[in-house]
Amino acid sequence: MRFRSFLLAATVAVAAPGVLHAQGDLAERLAIHGSINMGYGKSDGLPTFGIGKDGTSEYRAVALQFGYRIDDNDRVVTQFLHRRNGESPLNEAEPDFAPVWAFYEHAFDNGARLKLGRAPLPRGLFNEVRFVGSLLPFYRVGRAVYGETLEQIDGAVLSKPFSFGGYRLETYAFAGGFDLKAQLVSQSGATVYQQRMESSFGTQVWLHAPIEGVRVGAYAHSYQPTPHLSLPDSARTDRTLTWMVSAEAARERWFVRGEATGFEQPDWQTYSGWYAQAGVKPVAKLTVAAEYQEATYRVSLPAPIPAVSVPMSKELTVGLAWARSPNVVFKLEGHQVRGYDFDVAVPTIVPPTAPPFIAGIAPASKSHYILASVAVTF
Numbered sequence: 401m402r403f404r405s406f407l408l409a410a411t412v413a414v415a416a417p418g419v420l421h422a423q424g425d426l427a428e429r430l431a432i433h434g435s436i437n438m439g440y441g442k443s444d445g446l447p448t449f450g451i452g453k454d455g456t457s458e459y460r461a462v463a464l465q466f467g468y469r470i471d472d473n474d475r476v477v478t479q480f481l482h483r484r485n486g487e488s489p490l491n492e493a494e495p496d497f498a499p500v501w502a503f504y505e506h507a508f509d510n511g512a513r514l515k516l517g518r519a520p521l522p523r524g525l526f527n528e529v530r531f532v533g534s535l536l537p538f539y540r541v542g543r544a545v546y547g548e549t550l551e552q553i554d555g556a557v558l559s560k561p562f563s564f565g566g567y568r569l570e571t572y573a574f575a576g577g578f579d580l581k582a583q584l585v586s587q588s589g590a591t592v593y594q595q596r597m598e599s600s601f602g603t604q605v606w607l608h609a610p611i612e613g614v615r616v617g618a619y620a621h622s623y624q625p626t627p628h629l630s631l632p633d634s635a636r637t638d639r640t641l642t643w644m645v646s647a648e649a650a651r652e653r654w655f656v657r658g659e660a661t662g663f664e665q666p667d668w669q670t671y672s673g674w675y676a677q678a679g680v681k682p683v684a685k686l687t688v689a690a691e692y693q694e695a696t697y698r699v700s701l702p703a704p705i706p707a708v709s710v711p712m713s714k715e716l717t718v719g720l721a722w723a724r725s726p727n728v729v730f731k732l733e734g735h736q737v738r739g740y741d742f743d744v745a746v747p748t749i750v751p752p753t754a755p756p757f758i759a760g761i762a763p764a765s766k767s768h769y770i771l772a773s774v775a776v777t778f
Contacts, residue, residue, distance in 0.1 A: 437773065459484065478502045489590045492592050504516050520551070522572040545660065596625075597624065675692065708749060738766045
């Protein structure tokens with residue numbers, strides 16, 4: 401018995417340093433981050449993006465990210481997301497809890513990086529942090545530009561930085577597939593559009609000026625809806641091309657930025673949207689910001705009626721953000737929305753009844769809503 405006790409003690413003494421070393425090594429290699437963005441919204445009229453007259457507290461985006469560093473040049477990252485947008489029909493396209501990222505990344509000695517798997521889509525100023533509320537002046541940013549899709553790509557993303565004459569250039573190339581989702585509004589109501597896109601490829605380029613916080617960027621992306629090759633030639637559609645341009649000047653006490661995007665879906669519609677945003681910090685912890693955005697659809701109609709451009713949404717937002725700390729931010733914002741992009745049917749296109757058979761547009765509807773939220777990161 402004494403020998404067995406001695407043998408057990410010796411085994412523990414020999415193994416303990418290895419166990420402690422393994423635990424310490426895991427702590428150094430494993431990184432866990434998270435963000436919680438939650439709020440309460442209430443509208444005085446038509447429901448807008450899930451916010452109606454009754455008010456809703458079911459407004460949140462919760463992200464949890466795990467990263468593991470294999471060695472100095474390799475890592476794997478997985479990020480999960482849970483999201484609810486009040487009473488929005490888009491909740492139908494949001495799973496309760498799903499991986500939005502799951503990729504392997506390798507860093508080359510020349511500064512290039514390669515991501516394989518489900519990686520963030522390099523698109524615009526905020527695509528990679530669109531759910532991290534502590535980094536945004538409002539609960540969300542530029543809905544006319546970002547929508548609720550084009551978040552990630554299943555495939556490969558290659559990036560490479562360059563420097564010259566005080567300027568810095570970031571270049572990205574990507575290819576793969578993704579799920580496209582959007583809320584479509586008509587005179588019969590709001591519906592959710594979902595489709596898988598494949599044979600997708602594109603690029604993004606950022607030019608950073610020698611002045612800190614000043615950059616401009618451009619993005620282009622071509623993709624093919626599925627099914628495609630399995631359909632007869634007469635039923636196939638051409639590729640869709642989407643683009644984005646961005647500009648930002650962000651300093652310690654102020655910022656201005658803007659982005660514009662557009663796409664054309666063959667034989668159906670053309671979309672364009674943009675937003676402009678500005679803010680000041682009268683004191684270090686307080687941000688006062690305003691944002692204006694517009695979205696326009698050019699919709700094809702049955703022949704011989706010509707297509708018509710519908711100003712779907714014109715939205716003005718003003719808000720306050722108080723940073724209790726870099727990781728905890730309280731926000732209060734007011735929104736004025738005019739147009740036709742609501743969660744219920746509103747009059748939109750007025751059909752022609754006599755020659756020359758040109759469709760008209762009904763008077764724009766409007767709504768106001770407030771949104772109070774808190775953003776926490778760790």
